[in-house]
Amino acid sequence: xxxxxxxxxxxxxxxxxxxxxxxxxxxxxxxxxxxxxxxxxxxxxxxxxxxxxxxxxxxxxxxxxxxxxxxxxxxxxxxxxxxxxxxxxxxxxxxxxxxxxxxxxxxxxxxxxxxxxxxxxxxxxxxxxxxxxxxxxxxxxxxxxxxxxxxxxxxxxxxxxxxxxx
Numbered sequence: 001x002x003x004x005x006x007x008x009x010x011x012x013x014x015x016x017x018x019x020x021x022x023x024x025x026x027x028x029x030x031x032x033x034x035x036x037x038x039x040x041x042x043x044x045x046x047x048x049x050x051x052x053x054x055x056x057x058x059x060x061x062x063x064x065x066x067x068x069x070x071x072x073x074x075x076x077x078x079x080x081x082x083x084x085x086x087x088x089x090x091x092x093x094x095x096x097x098x099x100x101x102x103x104x105x106x107x108x109x110x111x112x113x114x115x116x117x118x119x120x121x122x123x124x125x126x127x128x129x130x131x132x133x134x135x136x137x138x139x140x141x142x143x144x145x146x147x148x149x150x151x152x153x154x155x156x157x158x159x160x161x162x163x164x165x166x
Contacts, residue, residue: 012041012044012048013048015038015041015045016044016045016048016049019045019049020049023049034058036058036118037091038055039055039057039118039121039122039125040090040091040121042055042125042131046130046131053132054132054133054134054155054156055125055131055132055133055134056133056134056135056136056152057122057125057126057133057134057135057136058136058137058138058141059119059122059135059136059137060137060138060139061138061139062112062115062116064138065111065115066108066111066112066115069111069114069115070107070108070111076107076111078091078092078114079092079107079110079111079114080107080110082094082102082110087099090117090121091114091117092110092113092114092117093110093113093114093115093116093117093118094110094113098113122135134151134152134155136148136152
């Protein structure tokens with residue numbers, strides 16, 4: 001994926017082109033995409049997609065995240081094959097300060113490092129006043145999905161009837 005390793009300029013340009021096309025053909029005022037690797041490219045996306053752009057970060061209990069990672073072979077592959085992406089790698093959650101512990105960790109432990117790295121990135125973005133960001137708690141979404149979606153849409157100026165499933 002785009003988020004693994006360094007920032008491949010051509011892949012980021014392709015992502016920006018894809019969003020421009022989706023925005024052009026989307027019949028609604030609000031376009032929602034769940035591509036979590038974009039968390040690592042917020043600044044580039046904000047520059048490349050001038051106009052209304054808003055980020056929602058899904059925050060979830062680490063146990064559920066790790067279990068999900070272990071059950072999804074594509075997601076687990078990033079953590080299983082971490083060495084081929086280089087160190088440091090914020091997306092995977094490994095750097096020089098935790099390299100020995102990361103290397104010795106089980107696959108579930110490495111997934112937990114990755115979860116922690118993503119939570120740190122979300123906090124970094126949340127604390128940046130130039131980044132339009134809402135936090136969505138996964139457990140809230142499960143219990144009250146309509147309320148959570150309405151709150152997000154209210155934040156971005158959308159309406160519930162603006163929702164289209166692609």
